[in-house]
Amino acid sequence: MRIVVRSGALNQVHGAIRVYGALEGEQTLEKLWPAAGRELTQLAQGAGVRGAPNETALLPLGKAWVLIVGLGKAKELSVDRLRQFAATAARTVRARGHTSLALPVLKEKVFGTVEQVAQAVVEGARLGLYRYDKLKQIPKHEQGKRIDELILVAEQPGDVASAKHGVHTGEVIAEAVSLVRDLINGPSNLVTPTVLANEARRIAKDHKLKCTILPFEQLKKLGFGGIVGVAQGSQHPAQFIVLDYAPARPKATFALCGKGITFDTGGINLKPAAKMEQMKYDMSGAAAVLGTLQAAATLKLPYRIIGIAACTENMPSGTAQKPGDVLKTLSGKTVEVLNTDAEGRLVLSDCLHYAKRFKPDVTIDLATLTGACVVALGGEAVGLMTKDDRLAQRISQAGDRTQERVWRLPLWDEYGPAMKSDIADLRNVTNTGEAGTITAAKFLEEFTEGLTSWAHLDIAGTAWTERDKPYVPKGAVGIGVRLLLELMRSWN
Ligand code: BES
Ligand code: ZN
Numbered sequence: 260m261r262i263v264v265r266s267g268a269l270n271q272v273h274g275a276i277r278v279y280g281a282l283e284g285e286q287t288l289e290k291l292w293p294a295a296g297r298e299l300t301q302l303a304q305g306a307g308v309r310g311a312p313n314e315t316a317l318l319p320l321g322k323a324w325v326l327i328v329g330l331g332k333a334k335e336l337s338v339d340r341l342r343q344f345a346a347t348a349a350r351t352v353r354a355r356g357h358t359s360l361a362l363p364v365l366k367e368k369v370f371g372t373v374e375q376v377a378q379a380v381v382e383g384a385r386l387g388l389y390r391y392d393k394l395k396q397i398p399k400h401e402q403g404k405r406i407d408e409l410i411l412v413a414e415q416p417g418d419v420a421s422a423k424h425g426v427h428t429g430e431v432i433a434e435a436v437s438l439v440r441d442l443i444n445g446p447s448n449l450v451t452p453t454v455l456a457n458e459a460r461r462i463a464k465d466h467k468l469k470c471t472i473l474p475f476e477q478l479k480k481l482g483f484g485g486i487v488g489v490a491q492g493s494q495h496p497a498q499f500i501v502l503d504y505a506p507a508r509p510k511a512t513f514a515l516c517g518k519g520i521t522f523d524t525g526g527i528n529l530k531p532a533a534k535m536e537q538m539k540y541d542m543s544g545a546a547a548v549l550g551t552l553q554a555a556a557t558l559k560l561p562y563r564i565i566g567i568a569a570c571t572e573n574m575p576s577g578t579a580q581k582p583g584d585v586l587k588t589l590s591g592k593t594v595e596v597l598n599t600d601a602e603g604r605l606v607l608s609d610c611l612h613y614a615k616r617f618k619p620d621v622t623i624d625l626a627t628l629t630g631a632c633v634v635a636l637g638g639e640a641v642g643l644m645t646k647d648d649r650l651a652q653r654i655s656q657a658g659d660r661t662q663e664r665v666w667r668l669p670l671w672d673e674y675g676p677a678m679k680s681d682i683a684d685l686r687n688v689t690n691t692g693e694a695g696t697i698t699a700a701k702f703l704e705e706f707t708e709g710l711t712s713w714a715h716l717d718i719a720g721t722a723w724t725e726r727d728k729p730y731v732p733k734g735a736v737g738i739g740v741r742l743l744l745e746l747m748r749s750w751n
């Protein structure tokens with residue numbers, strides 16, 4: 260899809276579907292669209308347009324087609340409404356078999372600067388149009404249905420340059436999120452740890468990053484006992500991926516760690532059959548880390564960013580670890596594996612310990628870590644655990660701006676003793692099942708000694724959706740990429 264920026268009034272654009280926004284509860288469209296005037300208002304009224312969020316009406320106006328999309332109530336406008344507006348518009352235009360649309364660069368204070376508006380519109384449109392269709396045949400009548408051109412129309416010529424900047428940022432971010440969605444939607448027979456490693460190599464080559472990959476045999480030799488314990492039951496060799504984006508004179512160093520279980524059967528503590536197929540998304544943390552590095556390097560962020568992804572399957576087999584086994588992690592701490600299904604914390608323990616060698620200012624891990632987080636927060640909030648209030652605030656604000664919202668849970672030390680073992684330093688599950696999300700984080704915290712500032716993000720409930728949303732089609736969400744990029748872009 261080609262994206263171009265122009266200046267002028269929307270009704271001067273020809274050959275593309277013009278998209279107007281309608282506010283709920285307003286009698287006329289003229290306030291938002293003085294240039295389009297009474298004609299547009301009459302058209303909208305005739306069609307019974309109410310302006311409810313994401314309501315659509317495709318209507319003929321003179322020789323052209325216009326699409327009116329509901330923006331909701333004026334008081335409830337937000338940058339997220341704008342993303343949804345663009346997504347709904349693009350999807351509707353495509354579904355009706357048109358190939359080109361013109362969207363306004365709406366200058367409303369709540370949307371932010373012209374640059375931010377353009378970024379939001381591009382993210383909304385591109386992410387809304389995303390689909391995972393590489394594994395099926397597209398029916399004949401669907402084949403031509405694709406958007407070739409998106410025209411952003413800025414009122415003033417002086418806004419074009421800023422809008423173009425926003426378009427570029429939006430395209431880079433949407434591209435990264437789409438890559439992450441592809442990796443997550445891809446089934447585990449096609450997206451193996453080796454495939455993730457090759458993707459990391461591709462990113463490194465395209466963007467001149469340093470890439471280190473430690474395969475299973477190496478991990479065994481080097482004492483990565485956490486990931487090795489999980490990986491030893493699988494036919495696919497584990498891959499420990501390290502991507503290092505190091506611009507000249509970085510202002511800070513971030514380490515991003517991702518859980519990369521390409522399929523979580525539970526291991527010998529086998530999961531029940533219902534919805535087990537969804538466990539291909541247990542590598543969403545690792546995928547988000549790869550996507551974030553790709554976008555950060557393309558946008559030339561002035562920070563050193565280390566991406567660490569621990570990738571393996573969790574399988575039952577004759578070589579798999581068994582309940583009660585004790586392993587020795589890279590940190591030297593021993594763990595009694597009382598449930599082989601609590602494998603994410605095992606692989607992450609090695610990631611967090613490994614991160615220490617880069618002396619990061621900030622370390623953040625992302626993981627589809629606990630079913631308890633799905634129960635507690637569902638699909639609307641990422642679980643955030645950290646002892647650093649300032650970092651919590653920054654992540655929370657980035658979440659509000661991107662609509663990848665987080666909700667903080669306590670990391671109080673009183674939760675710690677539940678993870679102590681009688682025969683090893685730690686056990687990987689509690690014996691009560693209480694506070695599963697927090698106790699998992701307490702386990703991880705044991706491996707962060709010496710790290711300056713650390714936050715854990717549990718994305719188990721937010722990485723996958725069974726409900727279609729305007730710019731998040733069913734399936735992989737790609738959660739984390741926009742959140743982390745926003746956090747880093749606004750760091751100073
Ligand atoms: N990958 C799962 C967590 C999960 C569950 C993610 C549902 C997404 C949706 C994780 O490895 C796991 O199985 N955790 C166990 C931990 C338990 C054994 C302490 C869980 O949550 O049941
Ligand atoms: Zn598991």
Ligand code: ZN
Nearest residue numbers: 520523541603
């Ligand atoms: Zn898992």
